[in-house]
Amino acid sequence: MPVFVHPWDMPNSPRLGRWMAQWLTGMPAETHLSILLLILGGVFDDVPGTLRICFAHGGGSFAFWLGRMENAWHQRHDVIGTSALPPSSYVGRFSVDSVVFDERALRLLVDTLGAEQVMVGSDYPYPLGERPAGSVARRAAFLDDRQRALVLRGNAERFLGRSLPAAAPLGAQAGHAH
Numbered sequence: 001m002p003v004f005v006h007p008w009d010m011p012n013s014p015r016l017g018r019w020m021a022q023w024l025t026g027m028p029a030e031t032h033l034s035i036l037l038l039i040l041g042g043v044f045d046d047v048p049g050t051l052r053i054c055f056a057h058g059g060g061s062f063a064f065w066l067g068r069m070e071n072a073w074h075q076r077h078d079v080i081g082t083s084a085l086p087p088s089s090y091v092g093r094f095s096v097d098s099v100v101f102d103e104r105a106l107r108l109l110v111d112t113l114g115a116e117q118v119m120v121g122s123d124y125p126y127p128l129g130e131r132p133a134g135s136v137a138r139r140a141a142f143l144d145d146r147q148r149a150l151v152l153r154g155n156a157e158r159f160l161g162r163s164l165p166a167a168a169p170l171g172a173q174a175g176h177a178h
Contacts, residue, residue, distance in 0.1 A: 031062075041082060041083070059096035091112070102136065110147065
């Protein structure tokens with residue numbers, strides 16, 4: 001069963017209640033925290049290879065702060081939690097969507113997590129969604145054809161347990177049982 005993690009019901013405070021701060025900082029931070037909790041809580045160790053999970057918002061700031069988490073895991077015994085391995089060892093165990101709105105941020109995701117772990121997203125119907133979905137990935141100069149195909153379609157098909165012929169246009173298999 002594929003699981004998509006998207007935060008909701010964000011805490012409110014005077015700092016988060018204006019300028020869409022809940023959406024601009026709170027949701028990405030909650031997404032990053034979700035990944036961190038699954039890693040340090042040992043969830044990926046407890047369910048090896050069986051969990052198909054994707055995180056919204058490009059995984060929040062996870063890709064940017066992976067080095068910080070790695071350093072803390074090695075330097076601070078109170079950070080290790082119940083994870084058997086350091087945080088970087090779990091890269092490849094989860095996916096993130098491509099909704100980061102900037103080619104440089106998408107490149108960081110692909111460079112850190114691999115093109116195989118980034119899939120097209122839209123954040124629809126929320127007010128900060130990418131319109132049209134996949135537009136950053138379509139125009140990203142650093143992606144080669146294979147990587148672009150993975151991000152725009154192939155990774156989502158694998159995540160959903162669905163495999164269509166590479167030449168079939170999106171929606172061509174509608175109405176057929178899989």
